Amino acid sequence: MIRIGLVMLQGSRHAHITALEQAANESNIDIEVVELRSSSDLISSEIDGIIIPGGESTTMRLIGNSNFSGLLPSLMTLIRDNPHIPVMGTCAGAILLTDPQDEYTSLIDASIDRNAYGTQTNSFQADVQTSLLKMNFPGVFIRAPKFRSVNNPNSIIATCNGEVVGVRKNNLIALTFHPELSKNRGFHSWLIGQAVIYSEGSK
Numbered sequence: 001m002i003r004i005g006l007v008m009l010q011g012s013r014h015a016h017i018t019a020l021e022q023a024a025n026e027s028n029i030d031i032e033v034v035e036l037r038s039s040s041d042l043i044s045s046e047i048d049g050i051i052i053p054g055g056e057s058t059t060m061r062l063i064g065n066s067n068f069s070g071l072l073p074s075l076m077t078l079i080r081d082n083p084h085i086p087v088m089g090t091c092a093g094a095i096l097l098t099d100p101q102d103e104y105t106s107l108i109d110a111s112i113d114r115n116a117y118g119t120q121t122n123s124f125q126a127d128v129q130t131s132l133l134k135m136n137f138p139g140v141f142i143r144a145p146k147f148r149s150v151n152n153p154n155s156i157i158a159t160c161n162g163e164v165v166g167v168r169k170n171n172l173i174a175l176t177f178h179p180e181l182s183k184n185r186g187f188h189s190w191l192i193g194q195a196v197i198y199s200e201g202s203k
């Protein structure tokens with residue numbers, strides 16, 4: 001059984017559950033989605049992969065750093081202590097990974113600007129070219145951020161209209177779009193596949 005921890009602080013969480021379940025079915029892998037709301041959820045469960053969804057990063061920071069939850073500091077520590085655990089941050093999740101705003105450095109070698117395409121009405125769909133999946137992927141961009149700079153060109157895993165929209169470091173991917181809102185389960189399948197490898201290595 002592969003356990004995927006899904007950050008449930010706010011935002012586009014339930015579409016990730018559906019996407020994970022469909023991807024797991026397609027590849028015949030048993031998964032359990034572990035819903036993460038507080039640091040105790042993280043401590044009490046062994047997880048093989050993590051998704052940080054899109055939503056509103058400021059709200060996620062407020063809730064996730066509150067005494068009530070404390071999830072974000074624990075999550076960042078877990079990711080830093082386990083550099084090979086697979087992690088997918090989408091949109092606001094990519095913002096949290098790239099700009100954790102804690103006392104340590106970014107988890108992705110890049111910098112990012114929030115709401116860089118404009119307001120909600122400037123949300124759009126466009127084809128993403130992704131070397132990770134070796135295909136074009138239907139990208140859904142909702143008040144999306146933009147990578148301002150990417151330190152290592154080899155870490156770029158996705159582009160759209162000439163802009164970088166996906167960056168990887170180790171097993172951690174930050175995407176500025178919402179893969180859970182398209183019908184293509186490629187990124188979720190990738191995460192599950194990496195989680196299988198990670199779980200085998202960690203046993």
Ligand code: GLN
Nearest residue numbers: 054055056057091092114
């Ligand atoms: N604009 C949001 C933020 O700054 C991100 C949007 C999204 O996750 N769809 O957090």
